[in-house]
Structures are given as C-alpha cells and as structure tokens.
Amino acid sequence: MPTPHIAAQPGEIAPAVLLPGDPRRAERIATQLMPDARLVSEVRGNGVWTGEVDGKPLTVMASGMGMPSLGIYANELFSHYDVRRIVRVGTAGGLSPAVSVGDVVVALGAHTDSAMNDRRIPGIRFSAVASYPLVAAAVAAAEGLGPEVPVHVAPVVSRDHFYGNPADQIRLLADYGTLAVEMEAAALYAIAAEHGRQALAVCTISDHLLDSTGDFSAAEREQNFQRALTLGLAAAHSPSE
Numbered sequence: 001m002p003t004p005h006i007a008a009q010p011g012e013i014a015p016a017v018l019l020p021g022d023p024r025r026a027e028r029i030a031t032q033l034m035p036d037a038r039l040v041s042e043v044r045g046n047g048v049w050t051g052e053v054d055g056k057p058l059t060v061m062a063s064g065m066g067m068p069s070l071g072i073y074a075n076e077l078f079s080h081y082d083v084r085r086i087v088r089v090g091t092a093g094g095l096s097p098a099v100s101v102g103d104v105v106v107a108l109g110a111h112t113d114s115a116m117n118d119r120r121i122p123g124i125r126f127s128a129v130a131s132y133p134l135v136a137a138a139v140a141a142a143e144g145l146g147p148e149v150p151v152h153v154a155p156v157v158s159r160d161h162f163y164g165n166p167a168d169q170i171r172l173l174a175d176y177g178t179l180a181v182e183m184e185a186a187a188l189y190a191i192a193a194e195h196g197r198q199a200l201a202v203c204t205i206s207d208h209l210l211d212s213t214g215d216f217s218a219a220e221r222e223q224n225f226q227r228a229l230t231l232g233l234a235a236a237h238s239p240s241e
C-alpha cells in the first residue's frame, strides 16, 4: 500500500535506496545510472525512480532538506517498503581547514544540535553512527579512485539551521575532528538503527565556512556529485548485510 508521501506499490522500491537531498540531483542520478528506470512515485513533485545497475535493483529519490523531511521518507522506506539500506549522496559545508570544496566526506558519525534523537532512549545522548559495512565499502571504492581524489572518513554535524552557524561552535567542532556541516545524517543514522537497517551519508563539500571563495553555485550543487555517487553506489550495492 502507498504511504502518505510515496505512491509506489509494494515491490516497486528496491532494497537499496540512494537519497540525495535535492530532487533534481536525484533525477540526474537516476537518469545517469538507470536510463530504463521507472518513475514509481511523484507525490509532492518528489520523483522516485526504480531500476537496475549492473543487474542489482536500486531506487533513487530525494529526502528534501533537513531532518524532519528526511525522517518522513526514511521511516516510510524502512517500515512500509522493507528497504534494507539508505545511502545519502549529499552536499555539506566544510568547517575545518582539513577539507576543501570538492572533497568528499564519508560521514562516520553525525553530531547534531537537533532534538530529534534526544527522546529515543531516556537518559541517553544518542550516538548517530554510520553502518560499518557501508563505510568499509565506500572506503574500498575510494581506494579505487586513486590518491589524487581527496576522500575523508570523519564525523560531520547535522544542524537544524542552514544559516547562522555560531563561529565558536564551528571552531570547537573542527577542534574535535568534525569536518563538515549538513542537515540530515544524524536523523538518518538514528532511524536506520531504530529499524535495524543500514545507512551512510557521503557528502561532497560544496562550500566552506572558513573561505567562501571557491563555493559551488546552485547548479554545481546539483551536478557535482560524481565521486560521492561512486562511493555511495558501492556502499548501496555492497554485499554484506
């Protein structure tokens, strides 16, 4: 049965889902990877494409921006469509001198200023961490890209606000080894854990909080995802459960 936000029938969503934030990036990814993909939902104009890559089923759709939007889709994908793993192919802002625009960050864990994970386990500050088999698959794929492609494996921070990053907080996060800020990974990791499923976020650094001179344009945010996609697809289709 369809959900309030996804019109696909049971069986029309693959066990592996690529979930960028941007619906146009989702369409580009789906078209590039699966020219014969079927559009199985477009509730609220959010396209959902299912097809195959090298004989393996795959669904591509967008999460929208922020944890509440991602939370709706991730919950429905895991609980109604029995999705086994979700890989976010996102963008993020660099917050540390250790990353540059264009680099890729495999988000090992996600700090957050959101209250969404606070009430999950009373008395516990939840640790939002990626699924290790997916991290390992992404790292193996990164090794195949060669040393000239900067890929980092590190924590990110998932924030509720795009604007108004407090400078002191950003500096401390960088001091603690956090590389980038985005808006979805912490909720994705927690929802996957809740359902006993797998999740990973692989983000392209689209702008830098310490130096904006090389920031991507809106079009580049939509289009510059190839290396993150290579890693994300390898994770989504990695053999281990």
Ligand SMILES: O=P(O)(O)O[C@H]1O[C@H](CO)[C@@H](O)[C@H]1O
Binding pocket: 020, 021, 022, 064, 065, 066, 089, 090, 091, 092, 162, 182, 183, 184, 221
């Ligand atoms: O480019 P996407 O994947 O949407 O990710 C980032 O971009 C959006 C903000 O511009 C937020 O969703 C943030 O997480």
Ligand SMILES: O=c1cc[nH]c(=O)[nH]1
Binding pocket: 091, 092, 093, 094, 162, 181, 182, 183, 206, 207
């Ligand atoms: O959340 C985000 C995403 C990309 N770039 C940012 O600065 N913040």
